[in-house]
Amino acid sequence: xxxxxxxxxxxxxxxxxxxxxxxxxxxxxxxxxxxxxxxxxxxxxxxxxxxxxxxxxxxxxxxxxxxxxxxxxxxxxxxxxxxxxxxxxxxxxxxxxxxxxxxxxxxxxxxxxxxxxxxxxxxxxxxxxxxxxxxxxxxxxxxxxxxxxxxxxxxxxxxxxxxxxxxxxxxxxxxxxxxxxxxxxxxxxxxxxxxxxxxxxxxxxx
Numbered sequence: 469x470x471x472x473x474x475x476x477x478x479x480x481x482x483x484x485x486x487x488x489x490x491x492x493x494x495x496x497x498x499x500x501x502x503x504x505x506x507x508x509x510x511x512x513x514x515x516x517x518x519x520x521x522x523x524x525x526x527x528x529x530x531x532x533x534x535x536x537x538x539x540x541x542x543x544x545x546x547x548x549x550x551x552x553x554x555x556x557x558x559x560x561x562x563x564x565x566x567x568x569x570x571x572x573x574x575x576x577x578x579x580x581x582x583x584x585x586x587x588x589x590x591x592x593x594x595x596x597x598x599x600x601x602x603x604x605x606x607x608x609x610x611x612x613x614x615x616x617x618x619x620x621x622x623x624x625x626x627x628x629x630x631x632x633x634x635x636x637x638x639x640x641x642x643x644x645x646x647x648x649x650x651x652x653x654x655x656x657x658x659x660x661x662x663x664x665x666x667x668x669x670x671x672x673x674x
Contacts, residue, residue, distance in 0.1 A: 469492070469493075469508045469509075469670075469673040470492075470495070470496070470508050470509075471494065471507060471508065471509045471511065471670065472495075472498050472509075472511070473485045473496070473510075473513060474497075474498070474510055474511065474512050474530065475499040476499065476514070476525045477524035477527070478514040478515060479515040480513050480656075481513050481514065482497070483654075484547060487655070487663060488511060488670065490667075491666060491670040501529055502533075504537060505533055505536060505537065508542060508543075509543040509670075510537050511544075511546075512534070512545070512547065512550030512551070512553060512554070513546075513547040513548070513656075514547065514549035514553070517561065518553065518558035518560040518566070518618070519561060519562070519564045521549050521552075522553060522565070522566065525553070525567075531567065535567065535569070543647045543648070543672045544647070544648045544649070545650070545651070546649070546650035547655065548651070551650030551652055552566070552618065553566050553567055554566065554567055554643065554648065555571070555620055555622070555643075556570075556573065557573050558574035559573065560576065560618050569648055570622060570627050570643050570644075570648060571624060572622035572623045572624075572643075574619070574620055575618060575619060575621055576617060576618050577618070577637065580634060580635035580636055580637035581635035581637075582635035586614050586616055586617070586634050587614065588613070588614065589612065589613055590612065590614055590633075590634060590653075591609045591612075592612055592641050592642060593630060593631050593632065594608060594629075595628045595642075596628075601668065601672065602649055602665050602669050603668065604668045604671075606661060611658070611661070612632075612655065612662060613654050613658045613662070614652065614653045615654065616652060619652065620639070620640050620643055621639075621640060622640060622643055627643050627644060627645050628642070628643060629642040629649075630642035632652070639652075651665070
């Protein structure tokens with residue numbers, strides 16, 4: 469089973485690769501569309517601005533490849549910026565179209581009574597019953613590591629798998645549609661629990 473970490477010119481790609489290599493014997497980082505299409509699952513990591521992320525995918529002619537992987541119903545995981553790119557539209561420094569794999573918007577935190585960006589450890593809380601999958605063997609309300617100023621707002625409530633409360637505001641921190649997952653936090657930086665999420669994702673291919 470092969471996992472491809474999508475290299476689209478943003479930060480944190482190498483850290484994600486190292487984490488997935490702990491559990492996947494065939495795991496590679498690539499910016500090649502044909503290699504993505506040959507994978508059994510792909511991961512969109514990333515730190516940075518939404519527009520730059522989409523432009524990075526566009527420059528490498530990877531947008532159609534990612535959408536084709538989704539059409540083939542292969543597992544996809546987005547991490548931080550990569551999770552936001554799965555959405556329809558971002559309003560970060562303007563209005564920008566995303567991959568539209570999971571319908572919804574990416575919005576900036578407003579007056580929530582806390583420092584922005586949101587940096588540090590915070591709990592994720594089930595928004596619906598966890599049915600296993602990437603949360604197999606993980607207890608309720610685990611703490612994860614966040615770095616972001618924008619949050620995901622899915623159009624369909626059922627696509628919100630977990631929420632996080634920051635200040636007086638609750639936002640969606642995990643999205644899901646079938647075998648596509650997006651984590652606003654960084655599982656690769658979230659200790660043993662975060663690595664367990666990565667391990668569970670890899671096991672989806674077994």
